[in-house]
Amino acid sequence: MRANTTDGLKAIVADPAGAVIGLDFDGTLSPIVADPAAARIAPGGAEVLTRLGGLIGSLVIVTGRPAAVAVEYGSLAAVPGLVVLGHYGLERWEAGALAAPPVHPGLDEARAGLLALVAGLDGVRIEDKERAVAVHTRQASDPWATLEALAEPVAALAASAGLTVEPGKLVLELRPPGIDKGVALDAFLRERAARSVLFAGDDLGDLPAFAAVRGSGLPGVTVFSGSPEIEVEADLVVDGPTGVLELLSSIADAIEKETAG
Numbered sequence: 001m002r003a004n005t006t007d008g009l010k011a012i013v014a015d016p017a018g019a020v021i022g023l024d025f026d027g028t029l030s031p032i033v034a035d036p037a038a039a040r041i042a043p044g045g046a047e048v049l050t051r052l053g054g055l056i057g058s059l060v061i062v063t064g065r066p067a068a069v070a071v072e073y074g075s076l077a078a079v080p081g082l083v084v085l086g087h088y089g090l091e092r093w094e095a096g097a098l099a100a101p102p103v104h105p106g107l108d109e110a111r112a113g114l115l116a117l118v119a120g121l122d123g124v125r126i127e128d129k130e131r132a133v134a135v136h137t138r139q140a141s142d143p144w145a146t147l148e149a150l151a152e153p154v155a156a157l158a159a160s161a162g163l164t165v166e167p168g169k170l171v172l173e174l175r176p177p178g179i180d181k182g183v184a185l186d187a188f189l190r191e192r193a194a195r196s197v198l199f200a201g202d203d204l205g206d207l208p209a210f211a212a213v214r215g216s217g218l219p220g221v222t223v224f225s226g227s228p229e230i231e232v233e234a235d236l237v238v239d240g241p242t243g244v245l246e247l248l249s250s251i252a253d254a255i256e257k258e259t260a261g
């Protein structure tokens with residue numbers, strides 16, 4: 001284990017009240033599945049987060065999903081103290097209340113343009129998230145070639161609509177600019193006056209959050225929820241959502257042991 005991993009985990013366990021644990025949703029808490037609407041938290045996930053939420057200062061999910069969707073698919077409504085930052089930080093869900101800015105004016109153009117682009121493309125799916133719109137190629141006969149073929153026209157559409165392209169696992173998303181998971185996590189660390197941080201993610205959209213952990217100056221750990229689809233540099237690599245939940249359980253065990261001892 002790298003030195004900063006050990007230091008970060010030790011700091012979380014020694015001072016759980018000052019800890020922020022940040023988690024991505026898809027691919028980190030929820031296994032990747034073909035249909036985005038069928039994604040659900042891995043078995044036992046809500047229980048692990050409920051336990052951890054009662055032990056640490058701040059538990060936050062930072063996701064590309066709408067916050068309410070992550071709460072629903074994760075069965076997370078009762079997790080103590082949980083904050084969910086949806087749409088890469090545009091939205092904030094906390095204690096059942098959602099705060100969100102108005103919908104970006106470019107979304108209508110993006111939605112119509114994407115529908116026209118993918119008309120007739122077999123297996124290509126549009127996910128309309130109200131504040132963003134995504135095109136998925138996972139169910140196409142050649143998912144990677146289809147993704148590559150869409151990259152340029154999707155970038156042109158985003159530029160015309162005043163949106164940014166967020167690439168991910170067999171997905172291109174058009175969303176409002178000016179925020180990412182790094183900006184969102186950095187602001188959250190400041191808000192909570194964090195004294196340590198861990199962030200776990202699995203995709204390109206999580207890289208700014210990993211950079212925020214490294215740039216925070218805090219004892220911190222980046223965790224890659226590993227999968228064969230992409231490689232991401234992180235302090236710790238675990239085996240997908242099951243590995244993430246095992247890690248979180250082991251942190252909860254260590255905190256309880258420390259508190260009891």
Ligand SMILES: O=P(O)(O)OC[C@H]1O[C@H](O[C@H]2O[C@H](CO)[C@@H](O)[C@H](O)[C@H]2O)[C@H](O)[C@@H](O)[C@@H]1O
Nearest residue numbers: 025026032033034036039063064065138169171
């Ligand atoms: O920030 P996240 O919580 O990781 O969300 C990123 C995107 O995840 C979803 O797409 C991914 O998961 C799907 C379900 O497993 C999978 O079918 C797809 O191929 C993946 O890219 C979600 O559908 C997007 O809206 C999120 O932005």
